[in-house]
Amino acid sequence: MPRRHFVRRVLRSVSIAGGVVVVSLALGTIGYHAVAGLPWVDALHNASMILTGMGPVDPMRSDAAKLFASAYAIFSGVVFLTTVGLVLAPLVHRFLHRFHLETDDEADDAGSPGGGAASPARGGRSSDP
Numbered sequence: 001m002p003r004r005h006f007v008r009r010v011l012r013s014v015s016i017a018g019g020v021v022v023v024s025l026a027l028g029t030i031g032y033h034a035v036a037g038l039p040w041v042d043a044l045h046n047a048s049m050i051l052t053g054m055g056p057v058d059p060m061r062s063d064a065a066k067l068f069a070s071a072y073a074i075f076s077g078v079v080f081l082t083t084v085g086l087v088l089a090p091l092v093h094r095f096l097h098r099f100h101l102e103t104d105d106e107a108d109d110a111g112s113p114g115g116g117a118a119s120p121a122r123g124g125r126s127s128d129p
Contacts, residue, residue, distance in 0.1 A: 001097070009090040017086040024079045025051055028072050036065035051076045 001009075028047030032038045038046060038058060046057050050073055060066045 017083040
């Protein structure tokens with residue numbers, strides 16, 4: 001793959017990951033404002049701190065707010081793993097192609113022009129005992 005296509009793929013992945021983070025931050029801000037009753041700036045601050053793994057800032061006073069904060073913390077962990085996967089996917093893909101790593105299925109498919117490995121009927125050796 002040419003470098004130009006690779007850079008485009010990386011930028012697309014980073015953009016998608018950024019979108020996931022922005023949507024997650026918006027959900028957390030709205031949730032902290034609606035459920036915990038925090039002012040908008042404080043809700044944004046709490047959502048940002050939880051999403052980045054730093055921890056909560058304001059104490060949650062009600063049970064509903066505590067349950068929301070717990071659910072949002074777990075959700076944030078999943079978002080973190082998802083964004084790491086989105087950002088690293090094109091890099092790992094490029095790495096695997098660079099070293100021509102292939103699975104057994106891919107090796108079998110690349111064996112002959114007909115799509116499969118050479119068969120005994122076409123003069124190839126059978127690997128079956």
